[in-house]
Amino acid sequence: MARGVLYPARHVAAVETRRHDPSPEAARFVELYWHVRWRVDGPHDSKVLSYPSVHLVFEAGGPLVYGVVRDLFVRRLEGEGQVLGVKFRPGCFRPFAGGPVSDLTDRRVPAAEVFGPEVTALGERIMAGRETARLAALAEEFLLARLPEPDPVAAEVAGMVERITARPDLVRVDQAADVLGVSTRTLQRLFAEYVGVTPKWVMRRARLQEAAARAEAGDGVDWADLAVDLGYFDQAHLVRDFTATVGVPPARYARGV
Template sequence: MSGLIKPSLGIMNLQQTAQKFQLSRLAPSEELAFFIRHYWIVRWDLRGQEPYIQHVIPNPCVNLIVEPGQTAIYGPGKEKYGHHLEGHGCVFGVKFKPGGFYPFFKQPVSGMTSPLSIQSVFDADPLALEADMFAQENEQQMVALIEQLIRPKLPEQDTQVAFINEIIDYINEQHDITKVDSLCEHFHVNKRTLQRLFDHYVGVTPKWVIKLARIQNAAEMTDVSDKPNWSKLSMDLGYHDQSHFIKDFKSIIGQTPDEYARQAL
């Protein structure tokens, strides 16, 4: 039975966005939970207001997104992206676990450089799915509809998916992890094997996942701090050079830490 789960991280300037849209995240059924992290639903009503662009920090996950005229499967992004909100509307998303889409796709996820048709993977017509999805009366019915679409294509559970998620959970929990070699040592895996595994299953490198975890942590700490101490924060995240921290932050967030902090005020 799907249920409401606590929102995870990734929405930029989260405290400033509450009046612009509503975000729900719901857990998948037990049968699909091996592959899917959660479902997400964004609703907004900005009628009579200026359009709004909500920025989201990238993540190492594939998303199936149901949105009028834009329904498709999207590979992991490598930099922040913005979603244009205007008038009123709703978007439904399936966030697969890192590596969780590969068993459905059976091709290297790194090759997903453009959106993938849902018809090619789930034999579903996007326009028909959009009509059905947004005719549902509540979020639980929306989840039931998408699970009805996915379930016939459910592959065998792949132990590599569990292994990848164990590695990524470790990266997110251990803030002092700064090098891929540390992962190889901890998990007793060859570096080239690990890189090939991430290329096929995740679509991004383990080095990028490490950098993303550190920068996302920095952005979230900035969101809740009135006067961030960049020197201390960069050291806490394992950076020995503050300029390196600023460069990494800007490469993913698109702004320097100072610019991001000023925007959050």
């Protein structure tokens, strides 16, 4: 199960999720293709602590570009359906966007505004299919014909995001800037332009994803020790931060409630 998907046992019971890796050429921009299919008797809310990634999503009603979602992402699934998504590497949608990625944050826009009207016809072909590898191949063929020139800054920023998300103990922007060897102002500017959210948000989200992953492990979490591991001032700070985003305290989440 992908990191960040909350209540994974419920999710697996209701949803079939598959992924497909991009070709080396597309991998400069694309992290993966994801394919979700569902058939549910009643409404099912899929909840995700999103990554700092932009997605191109093919779904009923037409393809959309989703900017980074800063709050908890909730998608209600009903009946039967499917969605194919293209998850771009953090920072690597900027060459497609034609402007700061922060313009897309917390928004979803018709994909035709970014990729032109041809993406609408592609969406119809994808929604008519079923097999993950074939649908991913259709999306990749479309993207390969429209790849922008390589942007070395985008690749650099993607590396920055990877490094700081691997360090959930980082809690301050100046700490991250020191680790990455840039000034605080430069780091903030690059993230606004290329990622769409602040470095502080990225670090906080990495800590929350780690807290959720530990809770899901079912081994009995010492929340005070975890708070220290993740750089929180104390357990109460961790509880407040987790509850504000997920909607329930971490101990309650660990019980699947």
